[in-house]
Amino acid sequence: MPRLTAAVVPLLVLCALPFYLESYWLRIGLFSMAAAIGAIGLSLLSGTAGQLSMGHAFFLAVGAYGYVWFSGDPGPGLPPVVAMVLAVLLAGAAGGLFSPVAGRVKGMYLGIATLALVFIGHHLMLTLDGVTGGFNGRSVEPMEIGGLVLDSGRDDLVVLGVPFGAEERLWYFGLVLLAFTWFTARGLLRGRPGRALAALRDSETAASVMGVPVARHRSSAFVVSSMYAGLAGVLIALSFRRVVPDHFGLVLSIDYLAMIVIGGLGSVGGAVAGAFFVTALPLVMAKYADQLPLVAAPGSPDGSLGPTEASRYLYGAAIVVILLWAPDGLHGLARRLRSRLRSRLRREPPAPSHGPGPAEPVTPAPTTTDPSVPVKEHTP
Secondary structure (H helix, E strand, O other): OHHHHHHHHHHHHHHHHHHOOOHHHHHHHHHHHHHHHHHHHHHHHHHHOOOOOOOHHHHHHHHHHHHHHHHOOOOOOOOHHHHHHHHHHHHHHHHHHHHHHHHHOOOHHHHHHHHHHHHHHHHHHHHOHHHHOHHHOEEOOOOEEOOEEOOOOOOOEEEOOEEEOHHHHHHHHHHHHHHHHHHHHHHHHHOHHHHHHHHHHHOHHHHHHOOOOHHHHHHHHHHHHHHHHHHHHHHHHHHHOEEOHHHOOHHHHHHHHHHHHHHOOOOHHHHHHHHHHHHHHHHHHHHOHHHOOOOOOOOOOOOOOOHHHHHHHHHHHHHHHHHHHOOOHHHHHHHHHHHHHHHHHHHOOOOOOOOOOOOOOOOOOOOOOOOOOOOOOOOO
16 A cells, blocks of 8 residues: 555656646656656666667667658658657667677677767768758657647647646656656566566676576667667657757767666666756756856856756766765665665654553463472362
């Protein structure tokens, strides 16, 4: 029952937020949800399987541009839901094409190999004008489900007196995608594939001795991570309403590495927490830049420290602190706090009773096994 309450209460709070928050905060939440989906995929790859990837931005771009092309013109002009599914499959196919490299290379060498994907992808996004729109990018077709346009930008839908525009509609769509990603990732980690990936991370030799096909599982982890990244790319495209090549650069890949390190490697909840921290921090600082010391508003000509740079310094410092004092990230820190709280609750003495005093102790009657007590003989 406590676990069910812990899962239902946050879900109800998240469902109620569009009725109370402004569009700016809902937009921050959408960006954070998209980042959380991609961070979960990278956490499965780097945290659980132990494969370093610095090319996550490439698979995000494949998902975003895949959705734009499948649903738009030029392009097949497919229904948005079908375009989303095909974009996720396209990202998985891109990961599958790279999986032979991931199955044979590991460590720093795999990180350098995935880093090449970012530069190759950026070159393709600039040169394939018919698909990507070139330097200026392409506008994004709105998501439509059952005749309801989720990104219409109109206020023709009113729920409980609250007009539901683009952000409110996309909020629930992003929440559904995040919940789907959360439960599928946790199911994967708790099943045999998750145990096999953890064994690969700890020792490939021991895993192969136990019968785990090393190359196949390493490749599968890359494909699954790429599909999660593709789904995150679709939500990013819907949230921004326009995709441009410069958004999917090396800085974005580094941000995702920071998310999983801050949240805790190999943890689904930690990846979500790290994604919200890294994504929301610069946007919140940009809103309150005029009230923060040493931070200038965006576009200030005085050369002061902007909110984006200040936020990068902050979560860079957070990475250093976590690596030194909390290597398991926010997830491990929360777990230790919960265990300490439970131990303190168990150690607390019971509350004093205001009823009658304690009863006198009752002396048990002697039994026949006591040698000091004579046993009366029974005569027939």
